[in-house]
Amino acid sequence: MTLRIGSAQGFYGDDVARALPMIESGAVDVICFEALSELTLAILQKDKLANPSRGYTFDMNIIARQILPAAYAKKIPLITNGGGLNPLAAADMVRETAAKLGLGGLKIAAVTGDDVLDRLSELQAQGEALSNMDAGEPLAHAANQNFVTANAYLGAAPIVEALQNGADIVITGRVADPCLYLAPIIACHSWAWDDWDKLASGIIAGHLLECTGQVVGGNSLAMLHTLDPRDLPHLGYPIAEVEADGSFVIAKTPNTAGCISIETVKEQLLYEVHDPANYITPDVVADFTTVRLAPDGENRVRVTGVTGKPHPETLKVNLGRLEGFMRELIFTIGYPEAWRKVEWLKAMMDEAWRGLPIQRVEYTYLGMNSLFGSLAPLPPDPLEVVVRVMFTAADQDTLKIAVRRVMANGLSCPPGMSVSGTTVGGEPRYIIGLWAALISRDKIYPETKYFTVD
Amino acid sequence: MSRTLYDLAYGRAGDKGNIANLSVIARSPDAYQELKTHLTVERVKAYLGDLAPGRVVRYELDNIEALNFVLYDALDGGATRSLRIDSLGKSLAGALLSMVWE
Numbered sequence: 015m016t017l018r019i020g021s022a023q024g025f026y027g028d029d030v031a032r033a034l035p036m037i038e039s040g041a042v043d044v045i046c047f048e049a050l051s052e053l054t055l056a057i058l059q060k061d062k063l064a065n066p067s068r069g070y071t072f073d074m075n076i077i078a079r080q081i082l083p084a085a086y087a088k089k090i091p092l093i094t095n096g097g098g099l100n101p102l103a104a105a106d107m108v109r110e111t112a113a114k115l116g117l118g119g120l121k122i123a124a125v126t127g128d129d130v131l132d133r134l135s136e137l138q139a140q141g142e143a144l145s146n147m148d149a150g151e152p153l154a155h156a157a158n159q160n161f162v163t164a165n166a167y168l169g170a171a172p173i174v175e176a177l178q179n180g181a182d183i184v185i186t187g188r189v190a191d192p193c194l195y196l197a198p199i200i201a202c203h204s205w206a207w208d209d210w211d212k213l214a215s216g217i218i219a220g221h222l223l224e225c226t227g228q229v230v231g232g233n234s235l236a237m238l239h240t241l242d243p244r245d246l247p248h249l250g251y252p253i254a255e256v257e258a259d260g261s262f263v264i265a266k267t268p269n270t271a272g273c274i275s276i277e278t279v280k281e282q283l284l285y286e287v288h289d290p291a292n293y294i295t296p297d298v299v300a301d302f303t304t305v306r307l308a309p310d311g312e313n314r315v316r317v318t319g320v321t322g323k324p325h326p327e328t329l330k331v332n333l334g335r336l337e338g339f340m341r342e343l344i345f346t347i348g349y350p351e352a353w354r355k356v357e358w359l360k361a362m363m364d365e366a367w368r369g370l371p372i373q374r375v376e377y378t379y380l381g382m383n384s385l386f387g388s389l390a391p392l393p394p395d396p397l398e399v400v401v402r403v404m405f406t407a408a409d410q411d412t413l414k415i416a417v418r419r420v421m422a423n424g425l426s427c428p429p430g431m432s433v434s435g436t437t438v439g440g441e442p443r444y445i446i447g448l449w450a451a452l453i454s455r456d457k458i459y460p461e462t463k464y465f466t467v468d
Numbered sequence: 469m470s471r472t473l474y475d476l477a478y479g480r481a482g483d484k485g486n487i488a489n490l491s492v493i494a495r496s497p498d499a500y501q502e503l504k505t506h507l508t509v510e511r512v513k514a515y516l517g518d519l520a521p522g523r524v525v526r527y528e529l530d531n532i533e534a535l536n537f538v539l540y541d542a543l544d545g546g547a548t549r550s551l552r553i554d555s556l557g558k559s560l561a562g563a564l565l566s567m568v569w570e
Binding site: 052053056148228233234235236277280281282283284285286287288289290291302303304305306307319334337340374376378380384385386387388389402404406445446447448450 | 478479480483485489491493516519525529530531532538545546547558563566
């Protein structure tokens with residue numbers, strides 16, 4: 015038999031309603047929603063600090079109200095990591111919503127155990143140095159210990175178990191993105207946990223699915239002259255049809271916009287990949303260099319030949335740390351002598367900020383060098399320059415004072431200069447630093463709680 | 469008009485922490501052989517300049533006729549710290565494709 019997995023979310027804020035045409039067309043057996051980028055948990059932590067019953071994605075409410083009734087009617091399980099920092103609260107919300115909608119008997123599974131923020135001291139005492147993967151520095155040596163999130167990347171196992179126990183919706187926190195998609199394949203095809211080639215095939219299916227629109231024409235340079243741009247807001251999200259032997263076809267929701275081709279699959283295959291022969295996940299190390307792609311009819315690409323190797327004995331943990339605040343201002347400067355006025359602006363701000371603990375100041379010129387830096391030569395005597403200045407401080411008040419002092423120069427500024435009103439009305443933004451580390455598998459204990467709707 | 473790498477290839481940039489990866493996917497088997505021979509790490513690093521301040525590693529994927537360049541320390545600390553307007557480095561694959569190709 016073939017398992018058909020739909021992917022209806024690739025980030026927090028994606029249009030999860032794309033799940034509906036998947037369900038209505040009868041094209042899927044299970045749907046996954048991947049909501050957590052590296053930054054998302056830090057955003058959710060702000061919600062949770064303000065309200066302890068929050069900390070999950072707002073998309074969960076849409077899934078519960080709009081998707082779950084249709085999916086439950088057809089017994090299509092839903093799997094999501096949108097539980098974020100609070101899968102139990104998300105499960106509670108889903109249960110209440112499902113009860114109101116009359117979805118009696120619906121079974122909810124909530125997976126926890128990825129969140130180790132409260133265990134950092136205990137883990138270090140047990141010999142887990144949690145050293146920074148880039149710099150090698152042990153966590154204990156970090157001068158700034160203002161960690162706001164710490165989550166291990168779980169594998170597919172708890173989700174597989176929840177599906178086998180009959181869950182209609184599985185809500186998790188941090189699970190490695192492709193493992194969210196691997197889970198229903200393992201549950202369906204009963205693959206062994208050391209059948210590395212098959213597991214790797216499932217990971218690559220997940221990797222191709224996990225960014226929704228990006229494999230059906232979104233963010234696709236290859237499709238720039240092929241796709242109708244008016245289709246972009248309506249792309250049919252992808253579906254993988256996975257065989258028991260691990261081979262699969264990447265397809266698209268039937269009768270929807272977008273396109274799947276060898277080109278779109280190649281683009282997504284290498285997205286956010288480093289060493290393609292060693293794509294590390296909690297369940298398997300996948301090798302992308304043996305993959306074979308072949309057309310399989312319109313908007314269908316067949317993927318075969320995937321190989322895999324045993325998973326590492328460690329799991330990745332990502333810690334988020336509050337490192338200060340940043341603020342943006344944008345100024346417009348025109349002819350004549352635009353560059354001289356830019357130098358005046360810089361000197362004026364430097365003087366206005368004297369004595370303020372501003373940490374970094376970065377100037378770029380929009381439309382000139384803000385994307386490609388030194389690759390883009392600056393024109394000698396431009397008609398217009400849009401100056402973007404970003405500056406940081408340890409606290410928000412410093413940035414607010416800095417903006418006030420610059421604005422006080424409104425009538426005492428370089429000639430003809432203006433400031434973008436939307437940036438004046440802006441607010442300081444958090445700077446969250448990521449600290450990636452490794453941890454022994456046996457220190458992480460996933461736990462699953464079940465709730466049934468009356 | 470002179471030819472650029474974009475005439476031979478397309479690609480996409482991805483981010484993970486402070487590391488960017490740029491795929492360079494050949495438009496034809498001949499183009500792939502040409503890229504494999506001539507689009508070296510040294511050449512990429514020299515061309516990107518400030519955009520590739522750290523180590524650059526090249527991976528070859530003969531099976532899909534693509535190269536994958538991994539740029540360490542290339543995202544101003546990573547999307548969550550970066551002060552750049554394109555904090556995710558989404559435009560960086562295009563930066564490489566702008567290389568003039570003789």
